[in-house]
Each structure stands twice: as C-alpha cells, then as structure tokens.
Amino acid sequence: MFFTKEALHNINTIGSIQPGSKYLIEKCLKDVEFKRDQIILEFGSGNGNFTAEILKRIPKSTQLISFETNKKFFEHCLEKFKSHDNFKIHNCSAEKFNQLSEIKEKKVDYVISSLPLSLLKKELITSIVQKVKYHLKPNGCFIQYQYSFGKYLFLRNNFNDVKLNFVVRNLPPSFIYKCYK
Template identity: 30%
Template sequence: MKRLDFFSESLKNLKEVGTVTRSSRYLCRNITDQIDFNNADVIVELGAGDGVISEKLLDKMKANSKLIVFEINEVFCSQLEEIKDPRFFFYKKSAEELTNVLKEQGVNHVDYVVSAIPFTVVPDEIAKDIVEQCYKSLKVGGKYIQVHYSLVMKNLYKRAFGNIKVNFILKNLPPAFLLISRKTEEVAPDRG
C-alpha cells in the first residue's frame, strides 16, 4: 500500500488507526532489532495496518516460524490478504480474540508480541484485557513490544510486566516511542 493510501484510510478512521502514516523504516528496524529471530518460533502482531512491519518480520523470520496477525480495518485487511507466505497467519479479528486464535492454531507459547494498537483511544477495560492476554500467551523470557506516539499508556505495560524499556525514534512521523517489556515470571504478581 502506498503512503498516500495509508494517509487517506487513516484519516477516515483516525480513532481506530491512531496515526496518519505507516511506521517508518527506522521504526521497523528498531522493532526487528528487539527480536532474536533464531529463537522466535511464534511472533504475534496486533494492529498490522497495511503490513509494513509484518513484511520486515517475515524478511527475518526462520523458515519454520509463524507470524500470527490481527487487524480490523477493512481496507488494511484486504492489503494483508495479499501477503502470500506460508508463515503468515492473518486474522480479520480484534486482538481481543488472541487467546481463542492461539488455541485454534495449537500454539501454547508466544516468543514475541509486536503491537501498534492505539491503546490511547481504546476503552481501559479492553486495553487491560488485551495486554493481560498477551502476558499469559508469552513464554517466560518473551518480549512485548509496543509502538506509541506518547508515553501516556506506559503504566499499562509496566503494571502488567513489572519492567519497561523505552526507545525514542525521531525518524518517524510523528516521532514514536517503542515500549519494550519482558515477561519474567509465569504468573503475573499482583502489582496493584
């Protein structure tokens, strides 16, 4: 999908998409740099848009890995349906369906979650539910990698994972933050 198409589609659905430009190559590279592809059997991507990050992940993934992708915007979904790769499992479903989809896929543990869902505009209860599902799905040592354009949601991940690292990517429109948390314990302690 061309940049201009992404721009017009996101303007029509700004509340759902959360930005007007797809992730830049610098942001995509910062995401792929967080991943040890030799030890990434299952990667989940939430809010894939037109697949700009998905394609970069597929470029680096092993032949027998899986990329399980969620997107809800109709136009972006038809772009994602064009990706023909046996490792690419696309679901035209909300990320709220994560646990059900993983069961359907026979996946017990996820190595990495990459999310660009604009949680700033998602109701609190839904955001918390999706992040909790991600926590439960990840293996111990697995990483949750979230794209944002501000740090207002930082505590959502800090509370769930107990740790967070923040990278700032200036070369993106708008400049972006990558929030990275690691799952360190099987059961999340009650962090209040």
C-alpha cells in the same frame, strides 16, 4: 497514500496518518531474536510495512500471525503476503487472539503491537495485556509502539521489565515499549 487515505477515515482505530518509518521498524525489531519454530503475533498490520520486514527476517519454521480490524488493510495484506506459508492474518480484534485454535493453549515468543492504546478503553487495554502476559513464554517480549508516553506506568505495572525507546525519525515521533515477562 493508501495508508493515509484509510487512516483519515478511521483515525480512532488506526491511530496514525502515516505508516511506521524504516527507523521505527528497525528500532522495534532491533532486539528480537528470530529463531526457528517461534510464534510471533502482530497486532495491527496496517499496510504491512512491519509485516514485510518481519517476514524477511523469520525462518520458514516460524509462524507470524497478524490481526487487523480494518477490512481494507486486511485484504491488502492477505493479497500482498499470500505466498508466505508461515503467515496468517485474521480480520478481528487483537483481543480475540487467544480464542484462535492455532494459539489457544500455546505460548508465543513475541507480540509486536501498533494498537493505539491512548485511544482504547482501559478495560480493553487491560484485557489485551493480561492475555498477552498469559500467552508469552518466559522472557517473551511484548513490543508496543505509540505516539504518547501515557501508558508507561500501566505497562510497567503489568510486566517484569519495561525498556523505553524513542524514535524521532518517524511521523509523528514514537515511543517504543519493550515489555518482558
């Protein structure tokens, strides 16, 4: 109920009225190889249901860095995951991830995003995707889920390989784009 209430007040930045289902989470994380000493970015932690599953799967030496613009979601996740030393969350736009000292010159293994691309301005999407491409390691993966097919060609034009999946058992049903550098 917490997620839905907050989402209804901020639908343009949250993009959904329900958090992702366990089926969506499983499909998004299916091909992720969780290894030691990785850096994983999460764009849009929401109520933390993806965050919790990622933290269950990563070794202690792997760092998960999340970005959440919604103050209530940010505070919720900050409190919920405070015991995880390998987790950091920032209350800022994903567009600014490359300005943080812990990322500035580093390459990342995965970026997992729930950003509502269909609701964002083209310039913002382009800026985020270009920064993600620059910071991804070779063969790194940008995983984006959303509720429309609308950004497939854009992502296809920006990454070497884009694999598309569809999850019916989510409200609403969702497309998953796995974009490889």
